[in-house]
Amino acid sequence: MSITRAMKRYSAFAIAREAMSYHQNWEEAWRSPAPKPKYDVVIVGAGGHGLATAYYLGKNYGITNVAVIEKGWLGGGNTGRNTTIIRSNYLQDPSAAIYEKARSLFEDLSQDLNYNVMFSPRGLLMLAQTHHEVRGYRRTVYANNLQGVATEWIEPKRVKELVPIINLDGPRYPVLGALYQARGGTARHDAVAWGYARACSAMGMDIIQQCEVTGIRSEGGKVVGVNTTKGAIDCGKLGLVAAGHSSVLADMAGFRLPIESLALQALVSEPIKPCMDVVVMANTVHGYMSQSDKGEMVIGGGTDGFNNYTQRGSFHHVEETVRALIETFPMISRLKMLRQWGGIVDMTGDRSPILSKTPVENLFVNCGWGTGGFKAIPGSGWAMAELMARGHSPLTEEFSMYRFREGKFIDESVAAGVAH
Amino acid sequence: MLILDCPYCGVKAEETELQAGGEAHLKRYGPGSSDEEFDGYMFMRKNPKGVHFERWRHAYGCGKWFLAARCTATLEVFGTYPAQTSAPPADLQAKIKSKRPNWEGYK
Numbered sequence: 011m012s013i014t015r016a017m018k019r020y021s022a023f024a025i026a027r028e029a030m031s032y033h034q035n036w037e038e039a040w041r042s043p044a045p046k047p048k049y050d051v052v053i054v055g056a057g058g059h060g061l062a063t064a065y066y067l068g069k070n071y072g073i074t075n076v077a078v079i080e081k082g083w084l085g086g087g088n089t090g091r092n093t094t095i096i097r098s099n100y101l102q103d104p105s106a107a108i109y110e111k112a113r114s115l116f117e118d119l120s121q122d123l124n125y126n127v128m129f130s131p132r133g134l135l136m137l138a139q140t141h142h143e144v145r146g147y148r149r150t151v152y153a154n155n156l157q158g159v160a161t162e163w164i165e166p167k168r169v170k171e172l173v174p175i176i177n178l179d180g181p182r183y184p185v186l187g188a189l190y191q192a193r194g195g196t197a198r199h200d201a202v203a204w205g206y207a208r209a210c211s212a213m214g215m216d217i218i219q220q221c222e223v224t225g226i227r228s229e230g231g232k233v234v235g236v237n238t239t240k241g242a243i244d245c246g247k248l249g250l251v252a253a254g255h256s257s258v259l260a261d262m263a264g265f266r267l268p269i270e271s272l273a274l275q276a277l278v279s280e281p282i283k284p285c286m287d288v289v290v291m292a293n294t295v296h297g298y299m300s301q302s303d304k305g306e307m308v309i310g311g312g313t314d315g316f317n318n319y320t321q322r323g324s325f326h327h328v329e330e331t332v333r334a335l336i337e338t339f340p341m342i343s344r345l346k347m348l349r350q351w352g353g354i355v356d357m358t359g360d361r362s363p364i365l366s367k368t369p370v371e372n373l374f375v376n377c378g379w380g381t382g383g384f385k386a387i388p389g390s391g392w393a394m395a396e397l398m399a400r401g402h403s404p405l406t407e408e409f410s411m412y413r414f415r416e417g418k419f420i421d422e423s424v425a426a427g428v429a430h
Numbered sequence: 431m432l433i434l435d436c437p438y439c440g441v442k443a444e445e446t447e448l449q450a451g452g453e454a455h456l457k458r459y460g461p462g463s464s465d466e467e468f469d470g471y472m473f474m475r476k477n478p479k480g481v482h483f484e485r486w487r488h489a490y491g492c493g494k495w496f497l498a499a500r501c502t503a504t505l506e507v508f509g510t511y512p513a514q515t516s517a518p519p520a521d522l523q524a525k526i527k528s529k530r531p532n533w534e535g536y537k
Contacts, residue, residue: 257477268473270452271502315450316432317502319479325431326446359473415469 017212019124039204040084040211045218045243049077051398052236052245054223054259056080057089058199059376059383060251061206061217062391063398065123068213070392071399076215077245078207079238081222085203088253091321091353092384093276093298093310095289097134097194099161101150102420104408105362106157111405112389116197119388125205127197128303134194134289135169137338139183143294147189161191172288180337183294196289196300202387226263226373233263233373247372247398254319254354256377265369267377268414269356272313274381275323277332277350279342281305286339295334299342307342309335313355313381323352355380362420365394365406374398375411432505437512439492451485453477454497455516479503481526481533483518486510499526 018037028036053060056078067073096116098109116129138144154161166178169188178185207217225237235244250259254271281304291298296312311331314324328350336343357380364378376394393405408420432445453475459467482502487495499508499522509522518536526533
């Protein structure tokens with residue numbers, strides 16, 4: 011990593027050094043500057059994807075005159091609201107390429123960023139609970155093996171070994187096997203955003219929080235800047251990386267996206283002793299669960315059906331998710347729910363993301379990650395940075411916003427329909 | 431809990447008996463249209479943050495499709511109306527305008 015600003019590295023030695031002054035003098039992880047009048051690149055959205063885009067623009071292409079602007083607080087959108095699952099067991103080749111790129115970057119992300127993102131490749135199971143799912147996941151395993159993504163099909167006996175708390179013989183949906191990705195797992199979602207932010211700031215980039223975009227300026231079909239609540243900012247290139255609010259930004263730029271914004275909810279239980287050291291997803295019954303390092307069972311379900319920007323979901327979806335998981339994990343039936351929250355996800359028709367040029371020149375969009383964007387953050391940033399720096403990227407070629415018109419869908423409704 | 435009045439059977443329906451159907455008043459394009467027109471109708475969506483006209487089905491009631499005007503930023507429901515129309519009724523538009531003076535109007 012090329013660091014142009016002095017940044018004290020985090021290390022065991024640093025902890026000892028800072029202990030000498032009672033940990034009162036840790037330097038701030040990133041600066042909070044006022045915006046400059048012009049940048050080479052402005053990224054809208056300081057979530058994981060936006061910050062990762064900025065980071066790889068600097069790291070891979072030496073573009074560091076970059077501002078990342080954020081209407082709320084850093085990592086306060088879906089980056090801080092997801093269930094932190096990382097996997098790459100998708101079906102189609104373009105998906106496998108970008109998700110596996112992301113998963114492989116997670117492997118040494120903590121070292122790369124000098125920030126502990128707590129990547130935990132604890133293993134991930136997608137349960138097959140109908141014969142249709144058995145066929146679907148066997149097909150995915152074959153596809154993954156051809157794509158170089160390490161997954162395997164495992165039988166119920168092995169599922170029980172990996173997940174002792176599971177009930178294999180549920181009355182409605184017995185467990186018939188699972189798609190297993192041993193190097194899938196979780197990471198600390200906030201730390202991913204914070205680590206990228208710290209590294210971006212160290213390269214001299216400006217992260218400007220509480221700065222909402224109110225307009226996008228273009229001249230002769232070319233983007234020239236944004237208007238914000240902190241004044242006008244000119245830019246050479248503009249990247250919209252705003253998840254649920256992408257349609258609002260696209261509207262400011264004068265085009266539409268094939269996206270609808272829906273609320274997706276998650277919840278955690280009260281913390282309990284370690285009982286499940288893998289991630290389990292049960293797509294037929296609409297639920298997935300893992301245990302956090304704090305001991306909470308982290309649970310997610312399906313989206314609401316209607317357009318929504320409120321970050322609040324419907325209660326009956328929480329009930330459906332919990333009901334399904336209790337059938338699969340009877341021991342959680344007595345747990346209390348600790349808290350529940352929602353985020354706004356940007357859904358495309360084929361459940362695949364959009365990393366694309368747009369009708370406005372020099373304006374790029376990265377959105378449509380829908381219910382499963384967290385796992386893709388490093389790969390998404392890597393690909394988006396290449397797209398913005400070079401004008402094309404092998405990882406984003408198939409994810410154009412024009413693929414719908416051309417009928418070139420990347421159908422991941424099976425891999426991404428519920429699972430995250 | 432989202433509650434909509436079904437304009438056909440008059441029932442106050444809560445969302446578990448309703449099915450959301452996405453954006454309303456789509457102008458359909460078929461054979462003979464340009465790629466852009468078909469793309470716009472089939473895939474592109476307004477997805478506004480604010481006033482949204484949308485289709486709903488009273489799935490576990492009378493089973494019929496109807497339309498609703500709703501705010502996606504507050505979840506406020508402005509009203510519902512039968513589906514046999516190509517634009518929102520004038521009185522409903524006036525009601526929305528009185529509640530949302532900055533609303534640009536139905537486009």
